[in-house]
Amino acid sequence: MLTGICCKLGKALQPKQICFQSVMRFTGITDHRPFDIPREPFNPVSGREPTWTTADEAVQIVKSGDRVFVQGGGATPQELLHSLCKHGRTAGLKDVELVHIHTEGPGEQMEPQYEGIFRDNSMFTGGNARTAIAEGRGDYTPIFLSEIPLLFRRGVLGLDVALVHVTPPDKHGFCSMGISVDVTRAATQSARYIIGQLNKKMPRTLGEGLIHISHFDSVVEIDRPLANKKPLKISDEQRAIGKYIAENLVDNGATLQTGIGAIPDATMSCLTQHKDLGLHTEMFSSGILPLVKKGVITNTKKRIHQGKIVGSFAVGSQEMYDFMDDNQTLLMMDIAHVNNTSVISQNPKVTAINSCIEVDLTGQVVSDTIGTRVYSGVGGQVDFIRGAALGFDGLGKPIIAIPSVTKRGESKIVPFIKEGAGVVTSRAHAHYIVSEHGIAYLFGKNLRQRAHALIQIAHPDHREALEKATFERLKCMPSP
Known part of the structure; x- marks a missing residue:
């Protein structure tokens, strides 16, 4: 039909x-939930209440062929996922597609025993999804993080069921999506059936992540700690990269975008003497807390959401979750807004700090794959790289940070990207490439000049080979 x-x-x-x-x-x-009426989670639905039930009972609504959205990051609804896996086995489900960005936890639904029952579709790949994708049991959709909400809102990916993890309702009936608003708000606007996992441990955050209890079809109560990320050990190379960025590329009054990882944490640790920094970022971790406490991050110079930290999702320590809870200085927003290039570019001195897997001698940046193997995702790298480059004040700095070698000593600055690898940030987008050996500025440089700049920040053991490769490719020596 x-x-x-x-x-x-x-x-x-x-x-x-x-x-x-x-x-x-x-x-x-x-x-019961017509698609032609726009759903606004902020607006209560008069006379409508969800069914309060168990996780096992709630997921019985899922049937073969359904497409199910799963909230990601530290808000991954583990109880609902576990119950869904049981339901999939006992009900003999087939071809249920699970759509999500990076999820925490074991990723039970991606184990080989669920092949044919569930097909996982990751739009940003975490460690729990890589094997399933590599073995052909799971899918990866390369897409800008800012555009994932469009898939739901335009009906490109119609959602049958959404599994979301929220706070219990307040006195007005509003639940908060807490640490993961990102693409979840769009999913709750679009899905035909919404199951809520209500958790007292979820921080109540402000911004665009509120949803009235009347929009849920069924809800399940739990009381479990959220996934915690322990601080990563920072290597000497990563610390050197962070120092180069902090001392040379981050100005007082800059608006920062940074993610989770050792290099962002290393950079943050070197910013303690800066003044009036702002934060407008898709994701953040516990590395921001010392700078907030020291008064380094004040957000006073920002033009968009002045005085506020703006984010979309977070994974960190319990200390960070406590900081986020009911914090008036923090706005957790829809990723379509946070990662909108035109929004990003309106803030002053936008400094976007992102990492990658390899860079070739022309400046092509590979961030989501190792050869043909899917490792992560397109994410918001291009959203912010472009937003920084187009800053209204002309003072933005799009930065790609990369250690010069792998753990096996192989150069990450390469003559050619690996066969099958995907370019996330094009060479036309690349401005600053930073390794532990220095900073290469590529904007406006021709191929010969780019190769020279990148060779200068490559590991000394690989520079001669890179020079030879450049000569073979360009028929001239790299030079400034």
Whole structure:
């Protein structure tokens, strides 16, 4: 029936790709949650209440062929996922697609025993998803983080069920998506059926992550700590990279974007003498806390959300979760807003700090794959690299940070990217590349000049070979 409808609508789409809003308007089909009425999670639905139940009972709604959204990061709804796996086995489900960005936890649904029951579709790949993708049991969708909400809102990926992890309702009936608003807000606006995992341990955050209890179809109460990330051990090379960035590229009054990892933490640790820094970032970790406490991050110079830390999702320590809880200085926002290039570029001295897997001698940046093997995702790197480059004041700094060698001593600055690798940040987007050996500024440089700059920050053991490779490729020596 859906295929016939799709033909009448003039769209050559498969059933799972159909814009369900259009289908509903065309046919007049209705259910308890019609697609042609925009759902706004901030607005209570009069007279509507969810069913309070157990996780095992709540997931019984999922049937074969459904597409299920799973909230990610530290908010991954582990109890609901575990119950869904049990339901998948006992009910004999087939071809259930699970859609998500990076998730924490074991990723039980991606184990070999669930092949044919669940098909995992990762839009940013965590460690628990890499094996399934490499073995052909899971999928990876390369997409800008800022555009994932469009998949849901436009019906490109129609969502049957959403599994979300939120706070219990306040006195007005509002739950908070806490540490993971990101693409979750769009999923709750779009899914036909919403199951909430209500957790007293979830921080209540302000911004765009509130959803009224009346929008849930069923809810499950738990009381469990969130996933914690222990501080990473910072190597000498990573500390040197952080120092180069902090001392040479971060100005007082800059608006920072940084992620989770040893290099961002190393950079943050070197910023203690800076003044009036702002934070507008897709994700953040516990590394920001010392700078907030010292009064280094004040957000007073920002033009967008002045005085506020702006983020979209976070994974960190319990100390960080306590900091986030009901904090008036913090706004957790929809990723479509946080990562919007036109929004990013309106803040002063935007300094975007991102990492990668390898860089070739022309400046092509590989960030999501190691050869053909999917490692992470496109994420928000290009969103912020471009936002910094287009800053209204012309003082933005798009930065890619990379150790010069792998743990096995292989150069990460290479003549050619590995076969099958994907370029995330193009050579036209690349401005600053930083290793523990220095800073290469590529903007406006030709290929010969780029190669020279990158060779200067490569490991000394590999510079001669890189020079020879450049000559073979360009038929001239790299030079400034």
